[in-house]
Amino acid sequence: MNPTPESSDSVLLQVRDLKKYFPVRGGWFRGVQQQLKAVDGISFALHSGRTLGLVGESGCGKSTLGRALLNLHPPTAGDVLLDGLPLAGLSRQALFARRRDMQIIFQDPFASLSPRRTVAQIVREPLDVHRLGTQRERRRRVEELLGVVGLRSNALNRYPHEFSGGQRQRIGIARALALKPRFIVADEPVSALDVSVQSQVLNLIGKLQAELGIAFLFISHDLAVIRHISDEVAVMYLGKFVEHAPAEKIFAAPKHPYTKALLSSIPVPDPANKSPRMVLEGDVPSPMNPPAGCPFHPRCPIATERCRIEVPALRESQTDSEHVVGCYLAT
Amino acid sequence: MSARADTVGAHGDSLWSKAFRKFRHDRVGMWSLAVVLAYAIVALGVVLGVWATDWAEVSGPKWSPASVEYWFGTNIIGQDIFARSLYSTRTAFEVGLLVALGATALGALLGAIAGFFSGTWIDELIIWVMGVLDSVPFILLVAAIAYTLQGSPWAMHIAMISTFWIGTARLIRGEVIKLKSLEYVEAAQAIGVNRLMIIFRHILPNTFHILLVQATLSFVAAIKSEVILSFLGLGVKDGMSWGLMISESTFEVLAGFFNNFLAASVLMFGLVMAFNMFSDALQDALDPRTVK
Numbered sequence: 097m098n099p100t101p102e103s104s105d106s107v108l109l110q111v112r113d114l115k116k117y118f119p120v121r122g123g124w125f126r127g128v129q130q131q132l133k134a135v136d137g138i139s140f141a142l143h144s145g146r147t148l149g150l151v152g153e154s155g156c157g158k159s160t161l162g163r164a165l166l167n168l169h170p171p172t173a174g175d176v177l178l179d180g181l182p183l184a185g186l187s188r189q190a191l192f193a194r195r196r197d198m199q200i201i202f203q204d205p206f207a208s209l210s211p212r213r214t215v216a217q218i219v220r221e222p223l224d225v226h227r228l229g230t231q232r233e234r235r236r237r238v239e240e241l242l243g244v245v246g247l248r249s250n251a252l253n254r255y256p257h258e259f260s261g262g263q264r265q266r267i268g269i270a271r272a273l274a275l276k277p278r279f280i281v282a283d284e285p286v287s288a289l290d291v292s293v294q295s296q297v298l299n300l301i302g303k304l305q306a307e308l309g310i311a312f313l314f315i316s317h318d319l320a321v322i323r324h325i326s327d328e329v330a331v332m333y334l335g336k337f338v339e340h341a342p343a344e345k346i347f348a349a350p351k352h353p354y355t356k357a358l359l360s361s362i363p364v365p366d367p368a369n370k371s372p373r374m375v376l377e378g379d380v381p382s383p384m385n386p387p388a389g390c391p392f393h394p395r396c397p398i399a400t401e402r403c404r405i406e407v408p409a410l411r412e413s414q415t416d417s418e419h420v421v422g423c424y425l426a427t
Numbered sequence: 428m429s430a431r432a433d434t435v436g437a438h439g440d441s442l443w444s445k446a447f448r449k450f451r452h453d454r455v456g457m458w459s460l461a462v463v464l465a466y467a468i469v470a471l472g473v474v475l476g477v478w479a480t481d482w483a484e485v486s487g488p489k490w491s492p493a494s495v496e497y498w499f500g501t502n503i504i505g506q507d508i509f510a511r512s513l514y515s516t517r518t519a520f521e522v523g524l525l526v527a528l529g530a531t532a533l534g535a536l537l538g539a540i541a542g543f544f545s546g547t548w549i550d551e552l553i554i555w556v557m558g559v560l561d562s563v564p565f566i567l568l569v570a571a572i573a574y575t576l577q578g579s580p581w582a583m584h585i586a587m588i589s590t591f592w593i594g595t596a597r598l599i600r601g602e603v604i605k606l607k608s609l610e611y612v613e614a615a616q617a618i619g620v621n622r623l624m625i626i627f628r629h630i631l632p633n634t635f636h637i638l639l640v641q642a643t644l645s646f647v648a649a650i651k652s653e654v655i656l657s658f659l660g661l662g663v664k665d666g667m668s669w670g671l672m673i674s675e676s677t678f679e680v681l682a683g684f685f686n687n688f689l690a691a692s693v694l695m696f697g698l699v700m701a702f703n704m705f706s707d708a709l710q711d712a713l714d715p716r717t718v719k
Contacts, residue, residue: 168613195618200617209611213632275618
């Protein structure tokens with residue numbers, strides 16, 4: 097079931113049937129009227145040092161999944177195991193200790209740094225909170241971290257507004273690295289940046305991963321970025337994975353009709369290439385009121401009667417056990 | 428941007444030194460600060476007993492006009508209006524500072540807690556308390572508190588603090604609800620910063636501009652309320668204030684003698700005006716996002 101190739105090191109992150117529902121309150125007594133199923137039964141495993149690229153349209157639950165993994169939004173159901181140990185149901189202290197192993201990098205470099213704290217205070221805070229090292233060691237570690245992300249130490253006493261978007265994103269990365277995490281959720285870390293700066297930040301992430309062996313969940317809606325950075329790719333639609341495979345396989349031979357439509361939207365810089373574009377009709381249905389059967393069937397060009405009634409489970413494709421797809425009609 | 432940042436922040440300035448430099452270039456701000464400081468020096472002199480020690484003495488004739496001896500003239504029983512005005516400045520600062528500090532601190536604390544725990548019973552309790560206090564007419568509340576405290580001189584201060592914090596708390600609550608969903612708060616949660624630290628280190632400092640404005644508004648409102656309350660006999664008990672001076676002057680104004688009334692009104696107007704302008708300038712200077 098797991099599309100990770102033969103890897104000697106063990107599974108770092110194991111996710112089993114993870115669900116995150118948000119209650120929607122309304123009516124006279126503000127009772128729970130409905131559940132918004134942002135993440136609806138997701139399972140996967142991630143090995144250390146590898147990157148899982150997560151793609152999907154806005155509102156499909158990508159960011160919620162990332163935050164549920166880190167317990168920033170406590171999951172409604174399911175298990176997240178880091179090193180085989182579950183994160184659910186931990187006491188506050190126990191969860192605090194586990195936070196050293198998992199961190200997050202955010203999308204908006206202007207919202208992710210407190211405007212009234214200096215760079216030194218921001219990067220140092222994880223060390224202070226977890227009481228790592230002496231004052232002197234912490235100071236040295238902060239300088240070292242800034243060096244790692246390519247900022248000069250004269251940045252230390254300056255404030256976030258004095259930096260460009262790319263520099264701010266590096267500060268955020270330095271903060272995430274301070275605790276030497278083994279797993280990082282990168283929530284659209286380059287979407288808000290200029291294209292020229294994007295590649296710098298992507299290369300930095302790639303370099304850190306190679307040197308430090310950090311596992312990444314890399315969330316993006318930019319397929320080119322995902323292709324560049326991911327070892328494996330999961331495609332998410334309405335809170336569910338619809339396809340999950342090694343990156344080269346998913347880009348070479350997508351199996352789910354949704355993935356095919358996404359990939360056909362990548363522009364090809366070749367005027368002779370006239371491959372037909374698959375244009376999806378309509379919008380993503382509301383996660384509050386998802387369609388019966390396969391969540392994709394209202395927009396699917398090949399949907400059959402069965403797709404309208406039954407929900408397809410993720411299964412190995414007929415040709416490749418590493419390639420997992422949630423569609424009855426895929427081969 | 429980065430070239431600019433290299434020059435601006437090269438010396439590792441703190442936000443405060445930058446704000447200070449910005450403020451110094453604000454001419455209106457500097458002038459209004461000078462006026463406020465002049466009032467503050469007057470008030471300090473009274474506290475230290477340098478001047479206006481004879482504010483209660485009956486030293487001259489009734490209703491003497493302004494003269495070299497009595498700069499602002501004398502009142503209906505022959506007390507020096509100038510000395511009384513100076514002494515009242517001290518009262519104004521005492522009331523303004525105490526109420527501004529108390530109301531802003533209380534409003535910040537309860538507003539931040541309500542906002543951070545919005546949607547829970549804690550939030551609802553705080554909102555309920557605000558609603559109840561808000562629904563009691565101000566004067567009635569002061570009278571009730573004054574009665575309960577057996578005419579304590581602090582009744583007025585307590586009454587003002589217990590109502591003035593509400594406006595601040597509402598603003599801070601809204602701002603905190605906005606700020607707590609920002610990514611830097613999530614980052615702090617991901618690091619494992621506890622909730623109290625998140626409120627006090629990451630959220631409240633970013634509401635500082637609101638607190639500053641609210642503090643200055645409370646300061647000014649307290650001075651003005653003091654005048655009304657003292658006029659009604661619910662305010663300053665022992666001592667002298669601009670409100671008491673205006674209260675005294677009602678008979679004098681009817682008789683065509685305006686010195687007492689004018690001295691108190693003009694001095695109050697000057698302080699309130701200068702303080703408002705000072706707070707505007709300070710606000711501009713402290714906002715890290717405005718770069719002139």
